[in-house]
Amino acid sequence: MPAARLSARWVLPIRGPAIEQGAVLIGSDGRIERVGLDASVPRPPAVRAEHFPDGLLLPGLVNTHT
Numbered sequence: 867m868p869a870a871r872l873s874a875r876w877v878l879p880i881r882g883p884a885i886e887q888g889a890v891l892i893g894s895d896g897r898i899e900r901v902g903l904d905a906s907v908p909r910p911p912a913v914r915a916e917h918f919p920d921g922l923l924l925p926g927l928v929n930t931h932t
Contacts, residue, residue: 869894869913873904874921890925898925 870892877888879901889907891900900907909915 867894867896869910871907871909871913871915872918872923873907873915874918874923876922877901878922878924880924880926888923890923901925 871889872892873887873889875887877885877890879885885901885903887904888902889900889904890898891907891910891913893899
């Protein structure tokens, strides 16, 4: 799995308050490396980045129904 950096209008971490204009950095092993404000999450140059301006990210949520 390639590493990725996802950002969205809202990030809802499992523990902690909602983050407006947040981001998630995912390592090549598929594990979450960092969650926080978009400006505070690293932007490694070799990592694919996607932005969802009207989206909501739920890092750590596993949908067992799919």
